Every structure is written in C-alpha cells, then in structure tokens.
Amino acid sequence: MQVDMTVNGQEVSEEIEPRHLLVHFIRDQLGLTGTHWGCDTSNCGTCVVLIDGEPVKSCTTLAAMAGGHDVQTVEGMEVDGELDPVQEGFMQCHGLQCGFCTPGMMLTARALLNNDPNPTEEVIREAISGQICRCTGYSTIVRSIQWAAAHESAVTVGTSNGSAS
Amino acid sequence: MTATEPQAETDERPIGFGRLLRKEDPRLIRGMGNFVDDIQLPGMLHLAILRSPMAHARIVSIDKSAAEAHPKVVAVITGEDLAAQGLAWMPTLSNDVQAVLATDKVRFQHQEVAFVVAEDRYSARDALELIIVDYEWIDPVIDVRKAMDADTPVIRDDLDDKTDNHIFDWETGDAAETEAIFASADVVVSEEIIYPRVHPAPMETCGCVADVERVSGQLTLWSTTQAPHAHRTVYALVAGLPEHKIRVIAPDIGGGFGNKVPIYPGYVCAIVASLVIGKPVKWMEDRTENLVSTGFARDYVMQGEIAATKEGKILAVRTNVLADHGAFNGVAAPVKYPAGFFGVFTGSYDLEAAYCKMQAVYTNKAPGGVAYACSFRITEAVYLVERIVDCLAYELDMDPAELRLKNFIQPDQFPYETKTGWVYDSGDYEPAMRKAMEMAGYDELRREQAEKREKGELMGIGLAFFTEAVGAGPRKDMDILGLGMADGCELRIHPTGKAVVRLSVKTQGQGHETTFAQIVAEEIGIPPEDIEVIHGDTDNTPFGLGTYGSRSTPVSGAAAALVTRKVRDKAQIIASGMLEVSVADLEWNKGSFSVKGDPEKSVTIQDIAMKAHGAGDLPDGIEGGLEAQICYNPENLTYPFGAYICVVDIDPGTAVVKVRRFIAVDDCGTQINPMIIEGQVHGGLADGVGMAMMEMISFDEDGNCLGGSLMDYLIPTALETPDWETGHTVTPSPHHPIGAKGIGESATVGSPPAVVNAIVDALKPYGIRHADMPLTPSRVWETMQGNHTPPI
Numbered sequence: 001m002q003v004d005m006t007v008n009g010q011e012v013s014e015e016i017e018p019r020h021l022l023v024h025f026i027r028d029q030l031g032l033t034g035t036h037w038g039c040d041t042s043n044c045g046t047c048v049v050l051i052d053g054e055p056v057k058s059c060t061t062l063a064a065m066a067g068g069h070d071v072q073t074v075e076g077m078e079v080d081g082e083l084d085p086v087q088e089g090f091m092q093c094h095g096l097q098c099g100f101c102t103p104g105m106m107l108t109a110r111a112l113l114n115n116d117p118n119p120t121e122e123v124i125r126e127a128i129s130g131q132i133c134r135c136t137g138y139s140t141i142v143r144s145i146q147w148a149a150a151h152e153s154a155v156t157v158g159t160s161n162g163s164a165s
Numbered sequence: 166m167t168a169t170e171p172q173a174e175t176d177e178r179p180i181g182f183g184r185l186l187r188k189e190d191p192r193l194i195r196g197m198g199n200f201v202d203d204i205q206l207p208g209m210l211h212l213a214i215l216r217s218p219m220a221h222a223r224i225v226s227i228d229k230s231a232a233e234a235h236p237k238v239v240a241v242i243t244g245e246d247l248a249a250q251g252l253a254w255m256p257t258l259s260n261d262v263q264a265v266l267a268t269d270k271v272r273f274q275h276q277e278v279a280f281v282v283a284e285d286r287y288s289a290r291d292a293l294e295l296i297i298v299d300y301e302w303i304d305p306v307i308d309v310r311k312a313m314d315a316d317t318p319v320i321r322d323d324l325d326d327k328t329d330n331h332i333f334d335w336e337t338g339d340a341a342e343t344e345a346i347f348a349s350a351d352v353v354v355s356e357e358i359i360y361p362r363v364h365p366a367p368m369e370t371c372g373c374v375a376d377v378e379r380v381s382g383q384l385t386l387w388s389t390t391q392a393p394h395a396h397r398t399v400y401a402l403v404a405g406l407p408e409h410k411i412r413v414i415a416p417d418i419g420g421g422f423g424n425k426v427p428i429y430p431g432y433v434c435a436i437v438a439s440l441v442i443g444k445p446v447k448w449m450e451d452r453t454e455n456l457v458s459t460g461f462a463r464d465y466v467m468q469g470e471i472a473a474t475k476e477g478k479i480l481a482v483r484t485n486v487l488a489d490h491g492a493f494n495g496v497a498a499p500v501k502y503p504a505g506f507f508g509v510f511t512g513s514y515d516l517e518a519a520y521c522k523m524q525a526v527y528t529n530k531a532p533g534g535v536a537y538a539c540s541f542r543i544t545e546a547v548y549l550v551e552r553i554v555d556c557l558a559y560e561l562d563m564d565p566a567e568l569r570l571k572n573f574i575q576p577d578q579f580p581y582e583t584k585t586g587w588v589y590d591s592g593d594y595e596p597a598m599r600k601a602m603e604m605a606g607y608d609e610l611r612r613e614q615a616e617k618r619e620k621g622e623l624m625g626i627g628l629a630f631f632t633e634a635v636g637a638g639p640r641k642d643m644d645i646l647g648l649g650m651a652d653g654c655e656l657r658i659h660p661t662g663k664a665v666v667r668l669s670v671k672t673q674g675q676g677h678e679t680t681f682a683q684i685v686a687e688e689i690g691i692p693p694e695d696i697e698v699i700h701g702d703t704d705n706t707p708f709g710l711g712t713y714g715s716r717s718t719p720v721s722g723a724a725a726a727l728v729t730r731k732v733r734d735k736a737q738i739i740a741s742g743m744l745e746v747s748v749a750d751l752e753w754n755k756g757s758f759s760v761k762g763d764p765e766k767s768v769t770i771q772d773i774a775m776k777a778h779g780a781g782d783l784p785d786g787i788e789g790g791l792e793a794q795i796c797y798n799p800e801n802l803t804y805p806f807g808a809y810i811c812v813v814d815i816d817p818g819t820a821v822v823k824v825r826r827f828i829a830v831d832d833c834g835t836q837i838n839p840m841i842i843e844g845q846v847h848g849g850l851a852d853g854v855g856m857a858m859m860e861m862i863s864f865d866e867d868g869n870c871l872g873g874s875l876m877d878y879l880i881p882t883a884l885e886t887p888d889w890e891t892g893h894t895v896t897p898s899p900h901h902p903i904g905a906k907g908i909g910e911s912a913t914v915g916s917p918p919a920v921v922n923a924i925v926d927a928l929k930p931y932g933i934r935h936a937d938m939p940l941t942p943s944r945v946w947e948t949m950q951g952n953h954t955p956p957i
Contacts (some may be wrong), residue, residue: 009683017287024286032205034196036419038368039452043875047367058504091171091186093774094844099193100200100368100419125883129788132875134368134420135674138883 002048003067005033008075008076016063022056023047023062026073034074034103040133045131049073055108056132074103077110085148086110097135106130109145118149178694180755181687184840186745188678188698189890204374204387206445208241212435213281213289214294214448217271220298220529220868221318224278231295232281237288239442244268244281245621247437254323255403255433258426258524258645259503261494262323262334263532269410270303270491272320273531274868277430277456282438282446283649293389295936301688305332305868308929309466309489309957312526320492320527322796323731328653330527337508337585338483338520338777346481346518350472354556360545361956362464362489362530362862363855364872365537366880367673369419371459373432375439384439385412387929388432391421392711394669394779395648397703399428402646404436405807406781413549415701419674422913425458426713456878457870460497460533461862465545466901466957469553478832481513481518484549488525489498489957495532495711498541499643499650503533505542506634507801508585512550513594513632513806519584520808527586529868538849538913540635547631548869551918552935555627555925559934565628566607587634588908590898593832597894598630601830604892609810612822618930621813627923631915633805635907636719640798645710649798652716653707654724656685657792658730660778662771664691666728668700669709670721675909676841677717681725683837683901688729690756690770702874707794715805715907718837718900724797726902731793736773739791743776745769803898803906807831809850809919813817815927820946820950822924824854824885829915830892834906839893847913853879853894853916857924861956862940 004013007030026035026049037059038046038125047059050072077084086109088097096102105128112119112127119127124145125138133141171186179185193199225643226300228754229241244266247253254262254908265276279296282711306312306320312330347353360950384406385805390396393413420424435448450459454498468485488504498505501650504523511519533543558565573594574581583591602608610626617624622871655667668684670677677700682693699705709721733753740758741748744766751758759767768776777783812826831846859879862872872878925933926938928948936948947953 001433006464011312016843019287027203028205028286032196033200035199036200036369037202037372041452041874041876044368044452074194078195083194086351090194091190094187094840096190096193096369096416097676097844097848099189099198100422106194116851121888128511129882129884132368132880132882133365134422134880135848135851136844137851137889139889141849142883142888160924 003064005066005068006070007076008072018064020063021063022058023067028060032073032075036100036103043132044102045104048131049106050107050111053111053114054109055111072107074106077106084110085151086113086145088151089144089147093135093140093144093147095141101131101133105133105141109148113149113152117152177225180692181895182683182837183948185679185683185693185838186340187676189676189683192595200369200417200419201372201374201387201389202449206374206376209291209374209445210284210442211286212280212282212438212446212448213293214277214431215288215293215723216275217267218274219271219300219302220274221303221305222271223303223322224267225299225301228297229279232292235292236296237282237284239284240282241279241292241440242785251815252404252433252437253427254647257493257495257532258497258522260493262496263493265433269323273529274870275454278461278485279920282442289914298830305345307529307864307866307868309487309528316839320529332490332525332527333503335504335523336521340520343481343483343518343520347470347483347638348471350473350480352473353470353559354553355468355470356556356935357671357955358467358469358549358552358935359939359955359957360463360465360467360548363537363860364862364878365422365424365460365462365463366878367420367422367424370450370452370455371429373435374445374447376445377437377439377443379443383410384436385414386436387416389418389425390415391673391713392426392706393671393701393703395645396711398648399646400436403433404816412704412837415838418671418673422538423462424460425528425673426536427495427533431885437742441731452875453873456862457873460495460529460536461531461547462533462537464534467549469549471677472558473552473557477561477568477571479514479516481516482550482553483520483828484510486521486523488523489528489530489939490525490534491528491532494534497535497645498535499637499641499645501944502541505539507546509540509583509587509632509634510546510549510722511585512547512585513574513630515574516584530698530864538852540633540910540912540914542636543633544914544917547914550919551629551631554820555922555936557611566598566602569628569630570595571710588801589632590801590900591896592632592804592806593894593896594806597806597830598808600892600894601810604830604890605810605828607810612867621928623624625813625815625923625927627811627919627921627926629809629915629919629922631807633715633911633914634802634911634931635715635805636803637714637716638799638802648710650710651798652709652719652721652724652794653794653796654728655707655794656728657775658732662691662695664696665706666696666698666725667706668721668725669707670712670717671701673712675712675717677847680837680841684722684725685729688726689693689733689790702803703832715909718905718926719803719907720799722905723799723902724795727797728793728795731795732791736770736791738784738787739773739777741767741774781875800900804899805831805833805906805908805911807911807915809915811919811923811924812926815945820942822854822858822940822945824920825889827887828890829910829912830894831911832894833908833911834894834895834901835895835904837942838894842908843891845908846891849912850889851881852913854886854918857917857920857938859942862957916924
C-alpha cells in the first residue's frame with residue numbers, strides 16, 4: 001500500500017506493507033536512523049517520535065497509521081544549523097551517555113516544553129516516565145530539560161514547520 | 166576546533182583534567198550516531214534465530230523444508246548443518262563450551278536451535294514460524310539448591326563422563342583460623358543472603374553485521390562488543406579464520422554493562438551465514454532475546470556469617486555460596502578467578518580472619534554470570550558484607566554507622582592485605598563516611614525516624630560502605646582465555662601539533678573520546694579538541710582486552726598517560742636541539758619546554774611537532790616523527806571506595822517504598838572529568854534502586870523465563886529514582902601514573918545494599934533483620950506480615 005506523510009517538514013510518499021511498523025519505516029525506508037528501537041512493548045521509549053506534536057512510540061504504531069500526519073524525528077530538531085535548546089541542554093548538563101535513549105527523550109522534552117514552558121521537576125519526571133535510560137539515572141536528563149526551559153528562544157522551535165506553537 | 170565541538174556556557178575549557186563537555190555529544194544529540202542496527206550495506210541479508218520453547222528437551226527432528234520454500238528465504242541452518250563444518254560448539258570465556266545451535270538437546274528456554282537468512286527482517290521472522298521441531302521433554306533443573314541431588318537429570322551430558330551438574334568448587338581464606346574465631350566469639354550472626362538473577366538490559370540489544378569478502382576472505386564484523394580485540398582472537402580460534410583477515414568494529418554502542426562482553430551464538434551464526442552466502446548479513450536481537458538468552462548477572466545464594474565482640478569489633482566473616490551458572494559456564498572472568506573478585510567480601514574492615522567456600526552448578530537457565538557493572542562479582546561480595554554488617558548492628562542494637570566507623574581499615578594500614586590476599590592500594594575511609602553523614606544530616610534523620618516510629622510511620626535509613634577492586638589486571642595473575650589483561654595505546658602528534666590517540670578499550674557511553682583526550686592533554690598540553698580518540702576498530706587500534714570491570718581508566722588510562730610521557734620525553738630531546746641546551750636544562754610548562762632560568766627561551770609542543778617532521782637534522786640518535794606505542798601491564802588493581810546513604814519511606818497501608826534521598830560519596834582517586842564521574846555514579850545508583858526494588862529474572866518450575874520483556878522485567882524510570890546527591894573525596898592510587906582508580910561500576914556495587922539496608926531499617930518495628938531483593942511492594946508487604954520468602 002502507499003503511505004503519504006510529512007516527515008521533518010518534507011512530504012514523503014512510499015510503498016509499504018500494511019504491517020510495517022513506523023519505526024522500521026522511518027529507519028529502514030527513510031534512512032533516518034536517529035530514531036532507535038529498544039523493546040517492542042512500548043516500555044522503553046527509544047523509538048519516540050512526534051506525531052502532530054505528540055510523543056508517540058513508533059515501535060507500536062503502524063506506518064500506515066501515520067499516513068496524512070506530521071511526523072517529527074530527532075533529525076528535524078536542528079533548524080538551519082541552530083540546535084533546539086533541548087539538544088543544547090542535553091550537552092550542557094550531561095543528559096546523555098551512550099546516546100541510545102536520547103532522541104526519544106529529547107522529543108518528549110520538546111513536546112513537554114511546547115505545552116508547559118516552565119515545568120516543575122515533578123512534571124518533567126512524569127513526562128519522561130514512559131522512557132528508560134540505563135546510563136544517566138535521570139537527574140541529568142531532568143537538569144537538561146530545565147536548562148532548555150531556561151534558554152527557550154521567543155520562537156519555539158521544534159514543531160515540524162519550525163513555526164511558533 | 167570543529168564547528169560541532171560542544172561549547173560550555175563558561176569559558177572554562179581545561180587543557181587536561183576538569184569539567185569538559187563531551188566530544189561524543191554533538192553527533193548523538195543530532196541522531197547521527199552510528200549504532201550497529203543503523204548499518205545498511207548493499208545486498209545485506211537479515212538473520213533471525215529460532216529458539217527453544219522448552220528449558221530441557223531432546224531434539225528429535227527438525228523439518229526446515231517449508232521455511233526453505235519461503236520465497237524470500239536464502240538459507241535455513243540447523244545445528245546439524247553447523248556440526249558438519251565443526252562449528253556447532255564454541256568455547257566460552259571460562260573454558261567451557263556452548264552450543265552455537267543445539268544439536269543433541271536444548272538446555273535452556275530460548276536456546277538457539279536454527280537460523281534463517283532472508284532478504285528482509287520481516288521475512289526472516291516469518292520463516293521461523295515455518296520450521297517444525299519435534300522435542301522430547303526432559304525434566305529441567307531449575308532450583309539451584311537441587312542441582313546436585315542424586316536423582317537430578319544431568320544437563321551437560323555432552324561433556325565426557327559427566328554424571329552430575331557440578332562445575333567447580335572454590336575457596337579462599339583460612340577455614341581453620343576462621344572457625345577458631347567463630348567458636349570463641351561473643352556474637353555470631355548468620356543469615357541466608359540471596360542476590361537474585363538480574364539482567365543488564367542495555368537499551369541497545371546485541372547484534373552484528375558480518376561481511377565476508379569472497380575473494381580475499383576478509384571478514385569485517387560490526388558488532389555490539391565491549392572487547393573488540395578479544396573477540397577477534399576468539400573468532401580466529403573458533404572459526405579457524407586467520408586473525409589478520411578479521412576486522413572487528415564496535416561502532417557506537419548503546420550501553421553495555423557487561424552484557425556485551427561474551428560472544429553470543431548470534432554473532433557466530435551471522436559470520437557463518439556471510440561466509441556461506443557471500444553477502445553481508447545482519448543479526449539484531451529483539452528485547453525478549455536479549456533478556457532471556459544473553460549474559461545475565463549474579464544468581465548467588467550466600468550463607469553469610471559474621472563474628473564480633475559484644476562491643477562491636479568485627480573479627481571474622483565467613484560465607485558459603487551456591488552459584489547458579491546456567492546451562493553453560495559462560496562467566497567472563499580472569500581464568501584463575503572462577504568466582505571473579507568475590508574474594509573481596511571482607512569489605513572495608515580490618516578483620517582477623519575470613520573464609521569463603523563456593524560451589525558452582527549447572528541449571529537449565531541461560532548462561533552468563535558476570536555482567537551488569539559487577540566488577541567481576543564484587544557486587545555480590547559487597548552486598549554480602551554490607552548486609553551482614555547491618556544484621557550484626559541489629560543484633561548488637563548499635564548504630565550501623567558507628568559499627569562501620571569502629572571497624573574500618575585505617576589510613577596508615579595501606580597498602581592493606583586482606584585475609585583473602587587482596588592488596589588494597591590506598592584508602593581513607595572515615596572522611597568519606599563522615600562526609601556522607603554530614604551531607605545526609607545523619608543525626609537529624611535518625612531523630613526524624615524516631616519521631617515517625619512513635620507515630621507508626623515507616624522511615625528507613627540505609628548505609629553501605631564499599632571497597633571496589635578494578636582495573637584487571639596484572640598479567641602474571643590475570644588472563645581471559647590465555648589473553649593477558651594488559652592494554653596497548655598509541656599516540657601520534659601530527660606536524661601541525663594535532664594528535665590522534667588509539668585505544669584498545671571501547672566506550673559504551675562512558676565518554677572515552679573525551680576523557681582520553683583529557684589524559685593526553687594533561688600530559689602534553691595539547692587542547693583536548695585537537696586530540697582525536699580512535700577506538701573500537703581492531704584494524705586501527707593496538708591490542709587490548711576492552712572495557713568492562715571498570716578497567717578503562719585504571720589500565721588503558723594509564724597506558725594513555727604513559728605513552729604521552731614517552732612522546733614528551735622524545736619531544737624534550739628535540740626541544741633541547743632546537744634551543745641548543747642540554748635536556749637537563751629544560752623545564753616542562755604543560756605545552757612547552759623552556760630553558761631553566763630563562764622562560765622567554767621556549768618552544769611549544771606544536772613547534773616541536775613540526776620540527777620532528779620537518780627539515781633539518783634532529784639530535785643524534787633521534788628518528789623523525791613524534792609518536793609512540795606502549796602496552797601497559799598494571800602493577801596491581803586499583804581500589805576505589807565510597808560511602809552511600811539511602812533514605813526511604815514505606816507506606817504501611819500498601820508497602821510501596823519511596824526512595825526519598827540518596828547520598829553518594831565516592832573516591833575514585835584523581836578525577837579526570839568530574840561531570841562524567843558524576844554521570845557514571847548516577848547511572849549506577851539507578852541500577853541499585855532497580856535491583857533492590859524491581860529487577861529480577863525468575864523462572865517457573867518448568868524453566869519458563871518470566872522476565873522476558875520490559876513489561877515483566879522492571880527497570881526504574883524517572884519516577885522511582887530520586888535526585889541523586891553526590892560528593893567525593895580524593896585518595897589517589899599510588900601505582901597508577903595519574904592516580905586514577907576507575908568509577909564505572911562503583912555505584913552499581915555500592916547502592917543495592919544501601920537501598921536494602923534502608924528498607925530493612927524501615928521495617929525494624931516489625932522485628933525484621935533481613936529481607937531479600939527485589940523488595941517489590943508485594944514482597945515488602947509479605948515481609949511485614951511475617952511471610953517473607955526467598956526469591957529463589
């Protein structure tokens with residue numbers, strides 16, 4: 001079957017099997033390997049992408065279900081050479097070690113900050129609680145997101161078209 | 166500096182040690198890492214493994230015809246096919262053998278039985294369903310306590326003359342001396358202490374891409390390995406491939422924690438497939454395969470005993486351990502240390518005697534044993550001693566902090582030889598303990614606890630003090646499969662003064678690309694951003710045994726410092742020629758040599774690098790170029806230590822445990838990058854909360870693994886973990902060239918006893934002295950009702 005969607009602002013139209021998972025479509029067919037796969041059961045969140053701005057686990061989403069929607073992956077976070085403050089925050093605050101969970105964590109953080117520019121630590125922890133990091137013990141991820149909140153520019157980047165939300 | 170070099174908010178950019186943003190991060194935060202599953206080669210095929218549904222069964226027949234008829238299937242291979250090539254079995258890292266694919270019978274649930282190679286990953290999985298295997302059930306051996314019973318089925322009937330499930334007996338310490346002390350001690354406390362089977366579960370599962378080039382026979386293997394050089398040699402020995410035709414590349418690795426040290430059947434299958442088919446072949450586990458078949462950790466049933474005076478002077482510790490090694494002895498530990506470094510179970514205390522007796526057995530469970538940041542079984546050792554010390558404190562009605570402070574090895578006793586023969590290099594324990602207590606506000610916490618107990622509220626304060634033994638190891642004592650545990654390092658300074666350093670170790674998130682640049686920078690004064698760190702590629706790095714057991718900084722870090730000094734010594738001779746003074750008249754100013762007493766007369770390391778490669782004569786006997794290579798053989802292990810305090814609250818109505826605070830004071834000697842050290846500690850602390858309260862790989866009586874997904878094997882999230890409070894003291898290692906000791910596993914070693922001690926302390930009003938991990942709400946609830954049962 002054919003599926004059409006917008007990925008990181010680009011329209012894509014591809015032939016797929018109906019059973020293809022979104023994570024495999026993004027990684028294998030589109031070659032966007034920044035989205036990772038970790039568990040199959042929606043527990044680990046390394047596969048999180050934004051669909052219409054909402055964090056979604058792409059390992060348990062059919063590619064066909066994303067048809068007609070707006071998908072954003074980690075590759076779309078940097079706009080015109082400018083890092084998203086969330087990306088910058090993860091570097092500044094040592095929010096990553098092996099980097100495998102990082103794309104999913106950052107996209108969840110981006111969605112959170114789009115809805116709540118000044119989240120408390122409790123709210124941040126709740127927001128990332130559907131995702132697992134085996135390296136950092138989470139404190140530095142929380143700090144990274146707080147750093148990003150404190151350094152957000154007037155125009156919120158990170159939505160797929162780069163416009164203010 | 167490149168455009169993507171991360172810039173800190175402050176101007177601080179240390180040339181050497183200090184907080185420095187990571188060189189790894191710019192690619193990883195852009196999704197531009199290169200993990201094994203990201204690799205796509207032209208014509209690449211996909212491999213999937215058929216696994217046994219039973220824990221113990223004879224294979225009667227395998228019908229692969231339907232799978233072979235699948236239009237997208239290229240090959241279906243069984244154990245019999247491999248046996249024809251002499252490849253059905255492979256050596257483990259403990260000189261046992263393990264089936265690559267089962268031929269005679271399966272010995273654990275999810276053991277590898279056959280594999281399919283197909284054009285895409287979905288078709289490979291589809292075809293697994295088409296293979297029909299007829300099994301004949303054999304009663305599995307699941308309860309480790311019954312593995313040596315007389316009527317128990319023999320799991321390893323593949324081994325000659327094997328009539329039971331025994332693997333080895335091991336002992337350390339002096340049995341008679343220890344018994345004498347126990348016989349006359351005022352107080353003796355005994356407790357069965359279990360460290361259940363857990364799993365490292367790195368976020369990236371294991372996998373590889375094997376590509377055998379048909380004409381030259383060159384094998385390139387992109388692999389999730391923590392030890393690329395050791396793996397290359399083992400492949401050469403197993404498959405008979407010439408070692409110079411094997412290139413193992415470990416690209417970005419999504420966490421290892423020891424899970425990526427062993428060689429798994431899947432790697433061998435992918436190599437065989439590529440060899441036979443002549444195309445690149447990718448194998449990636451799914452999460453279930455990772456949890457049920459790859460290197461587990463722990464699984465020790467320990468009888469602990471401690472002897473003391475009634476005043477609280479600890480005299481001796483004794484333990485009897487039953488070790489469950491699963492179906493194949495796949496422990497990755499130095500050959501002379503079948504129980505890893507469990508011998509440090511004497512902990513941080515000055516004892517008069519100690520003794521350990523251990524028996525290791527086979528069961529119908531997945532092989533493994535040394536993984537999950539355990540520092541070769543020090544997790545088990547530290548858990549035993551720190552738990553039994555708390556049991557003693559309970560019996561003496563003594564504060565556990567006071568009991569520990571009373572018994573520490575004193576600073577003037579270092580180097581300290583323990584009663585089991587380990588020589589602790591340096592330590593100063595009391596200041597670390599006092600610092601943790603001060604950070605925690607220990608006395609105030611105890612007052613709060615007393616008030617809460619009056620009101621029926623459950624609050625616990627748990628302490629643990631650990632001494633680690635890392636940096637394996639001196640080659641006179643330590644080897645894996647005959648490979649000495651030394652590490653090479655090569656440094657080249659290019660003509661323009663930029664450098665490239667090549668390591669035998671391999672980061673899985675620890676930040677080697679940053680810290681090793683800092684070590685070189687510290688020694689030679691070239692900024693870290695001008696130093697490229699090459700690692701994880703056997704064709705482009707010197708030989709060494711890899712990253713596990715917290716060994717990178719103690720062994721390879723020492724190699725990096727010493728190779729840089731070697732280059733600097735040569736640079737000094739070249740500088741003497743340039744400045745026309747003798748070598749002895751030069752002094753080093755981190756980045757330049759100047760003439761003593763005349764600091765204006767100097768040359769930078771960059772000037773020297775250009776001279777070394779440039780025109781004109783060099784001093785007599787000095788070759789051109791500015792580079793060196795060494796292989797570092799450590800003199801001893803290093804012994805990091807730390808004091809941990811955990812504070813928990815338990816809801817008496819639901820038995821839900823909340824970790825309120827966790828204070829960790831670590832001493833890893835000289836600190837290279839405090840930011841990275843803090844990160845290493847944080848990660849290990851979360852592991853500790855996980856193991857103490859959530860994680861366990863369990864089995865039912867038929868041998869079905871009950872922890873086969875992340876829905877069943879629970880890993881802590883941001884909600885179960887507190888905001889960690891960390892501090893440090895610095896006691897350099899006297900024998901390490903920069904005094905560093907290693908930090909990768911300290912927190913995983915030290916935190917489980919702190920969390921368990923806190924939970925047991927909270928339950929003191931119920932008369933509880935011990936409870937086994939994992940302390941889930943249901944297990945805590947049962948404990949509160951007086952129904953605590955061991956987890957295995």
